[in-house]
Amino acid sequence: KKGLAGSDIVAEIHRQIPSLNIDDRAKVELIEKCGEIDFRISEGANELIQLESLLASFLLYAQTKGKK
DSSP: OOSOOHHHHHHHHHHHGGGSSSOHHHHHHHHHHHHHHHHHHHTTOOHHHHHHHHHHHHHHHHHHHHTO
């Protein structure tokens, strides 16, 4: 198979979070989630499931922010 490694995707997302137009607390929470996901991938967890979990975190943030 060819493609990107899950840890590379997480690393790029991690690099982009500081430039997002969101509050600092949310940035910290998303960066923390990236670290957790990267650790899980490095320990052998399924990359697809972990990346879906990370995307879900972004969606939950967006939904929560929309309700305020």
